[in-house]
Amino acid sequence: MASMALDFIRDGDIVGLGTGRAATAFVRALGQAVKAGLRVTAVSTSQVTAALATQLGIPLATLDEVSHIDVTFDGADEVDPRLDLIKGYGGALVREKIVAASSRRLIILVGAEKLVPVLGSRGILPVEIVPFGLPLCRRRLTELGCRPAVREHDGQPFVTDNGNYILDCSISPLSDPAAFEQAILGVPGVVGTGLFIGMADTVLVQDGDTVTVQQRRDP
Template identity: 50%
Template sequence: MQPANTKQLAAERAVTYIQDGMIVGLGTGSTAAYAIKQIGARVAEENLQITAIATSQRSEDLARELNIPIVSFEDIDKIDLTIDGADEVDEQLNLIKGGGGALLREKVVATNSRELIIIVDETKLVKRLGKFPLPVEVVPFALAVVKRQLEQLGCTASLRMQNNEPYVTDNGNYILDCSFGEIQLPAQLHDAIKAITGVVDNGLFIQLAKTVISAYNDGSIQLFTNDKRSV
């Protein structure tokens, strides 16, 4: 039996939460792209009436291709529902995000959403965060000094590269991928990193997700909400 497309399964379940009239946040990354495509299908097939705000230029471009109306924060006060992926999810629904390079915009959208739904496959569920390197978005001018201060917190920090050049975010910043190992106190680490001058933000999303939808290779889906799970 062929394994299920877990990313697509989780995305399709999440998109069922969207209702007419909603303002929807669109995440970034391969899993979020499935959700955007499914939203586009609902817009085309059901005449779903929504507006959306995207967390990256590539997500915005995909949404426009699918005739999903795009707005900005100048046009809205609050987002009803955001659907996004994650690189890791712990047992308290804390997240590491930013593997796709859009962590700052993802966090801006998440913190201004009434509900954040995270879609993952089973490999992203962990007891404690930290196996996946933590992305930290940094002002280029402060790169060297921030790198030193991050490593004083107990990590190995590597500048993210693309085509032999530093990866540049949609906001014109660099990303340091920080290998901390198992993160025992994610909320405290989040605050310590944010306190470093020159750091724009980091990929720790602490208690922002209301629901996590995880899909499995056997085609099953589990919902995690406030440490409770249902099918």
């Protein structure tokens, strides 16, 4: 699937690089293409991905240094029939959303197991928060019907590349994801959610040896 995704890149493109297992496979494929002569400049969504891209010889730039991003490749944790997403199990949701919003096209790479009938089917929505706001955010998110838990790493709160915490919110399937996101964003201290509504243009789905392409259909 990663090699198939390369077909969406033109020589000279500015390419956004996601974070997570699917994105890592893509970055490795892109590194091979760059070594073979493909010219690109990449913008990374995380320090981990940036380190891998540097190791593979992929030229990197920051958002300050580019006028746009032609296409971003990333994974997702849930994809519904409208191609709306839940992301953030890898912890880079806010930077991923910023890069996606800066892109002319967002292409998502997933296995068939990530397809869900309704967002929230896997039961977890990551929400990035400012550490100072933890008590308030935890209380307000509970009032919204979430059951928030601070994500941990080695017994300590997981800290994002932005210096923030993530609350993994236990949720039920969402009847109105956009409205739910707006309610969460109204809580002081919330930086962003893992809901990516109306952002993905194309989803490549791998099921065994078969890869299918799904395109967003605007209403």
